[in-house]
Amino acid sequence: MKLNRYKDGKKFAITLSYDDGNVADRRLIKIFNNYGLKATFNLVSGWFDGSDDVVTSSEIPELYKGHEIACHTSHHPHLERLPISLQNNEIYEDRKKLESITGNIIRGFAYPYGSYSKETESVLVANGLCYARTTMSGSFSVPSSFMYWNSTCHHRDSDKYIDIFKNMQNHTWEYGSILYIWGHSYEFDRNNNWDLAEKMSESLSQFKDAWFCTNIELYDYTMAQKNLVFSSDNSSVMNNSCHDVWITGDSGDVIRLESGKTTIIK
Ligand SMILES: [Zn+2]
Incomplete structure (x- = not known):
C-alpha cells in the first residue's frame, strides 16, 4: 500500500500562487480558467480601492471565483522589522477584510518579500492561518512544515521545471509530487511576455495525471491523508x-x- 495518490487517484498535483492583487490578475485568471488551472491569489487588502493598479473590493468575489484567496498582510511590510503587535495587526486586519469581502474563512498566507521573524509563525497560527508560502524554490515535495512552504519555481523558470516534472511522470513514485509555480501577474505586463503565461498554462494543462488544485485544497488533502x-x-x-x-x-x-x-x- 502506498500513500502516493491525490484527489481522484491522480499521481501528481499542480498548484499556482500569485501575489499582490494587481489588476493584471484579471488577464491571468482568464488564461488560467481557459486551461482549467487552479491558483491561490495572495491579496494586500489595505491597497484595495486606492489605486488603479489594484483590484477593487467589489470585483473580488466574482473575479477570483473557483480559485483561492489568501492573506498577504494589509500593507505589504517587511514583517521581520515589525514588533509582534504590528505583525499581528497586519495579518489580523488583512484576514478580517478578506473574509468580510468574500464571506469565506481565509486560511492561507504568503510572506511579503518572503521574509519573516522568529515570531511570525506564532502570529499566523494565532490568526487561524495554516500554511504560509515563502519565496524559496526548488521543491517538488509536500513541505515538511506548511508554515514554510517552498515552491518549485517562479514562473520565469517554468520551462525548465515543467520539463523536469515531465520526466518525473515516467518513473515509479513513492509519494505524490507537486509542481508549484508562483509569481506576480504584473510581471507579464512589465516584461511584455504574456505569451509565457499562455505557454506555461497550456503546458500545464497537458498533464493528464495531475490534480489541479489551490494551495488550501492541497493542504487539506495532505492533512486528511496524514490523519488516516x-x-x-x-x-x-x-x-x-x-x-x-x-x-x-x-x-x-x-x-x-x-x-x-x-x-x-x-
Ligand atoms: Zn507581495
Whole structure:
C-alpha cells in the first residue's frame, strides 16, 4: 500500500500562487480558467480601492471565483522589522477584510518579500492561518512544515521545471509530487511576455495525471491523508476527515477511502 495518490487517484498535483492583487490578475485568471488551472491569489487588502493598479473590493468575489484567496498582510511590510503587535495587526486586519469581502474563512498566507521573524509563525497560527508560502524554490515535495512552504519555481523558470516534472511522470513514485509555480501577474505586463503565461498554462494543462488544485485544497488533502488511521495489520483504514482520500493498494489498484468511513483494503 502506498500513500502516493491525490484527489481522484491522480499521481501528481499542480498548484499556482500569485501575489499582490494587481489588476493584471484579471488577464491571468482568464488564461488560467481557459486551461482549467487552479491558483491561490495572495491579496494586500489595505491597497484595495486606492489605486488603479489594484483590484477593487467589489470585483473580488466574482473575479477570483473557483480559485483561492489568501492573506498577504494589509500593507505589504517587511514583517521581520515589525514588533509582534504590528505583525499581528497586519495579518489580523488583512484576514478580517478578506473574509468580510468574500464571506469565506481565509486560511492561507504568503510572506511579503518572503521574509519573516522568529515570531511570525506564532502570529499566523494565532490568526487561524495554516500554511504560509515563502519565496524559496526548488521543491517538488509536500513541505515538511506548511508554515514554510517552498515552491518549485517562479514562473520565469517554468520551462525548465515543467520539463523536469515531465520526466518525473515516467518513473515509479513513492509519494505524490507537486509542481508549484508562483509569481506576480504584473510581471507579464512589465516584461511584455504574456505569451509565457499562455505557454506555461497550456503546458500545464497537458498533464493528464495531475490534480489541479489551490494551495488550501492541497493542504487539506495532505492533512486528511496524514490523519488516516490504519489497523495494526494494515488491512483496514479509517478516514475520519471530510475529504475522500486515494491510495495505491498492494496489487497496484487505486483505492478510494471515503470520507467518514472505514475501508477494508486487503
Ligand atoms: Zn507581495
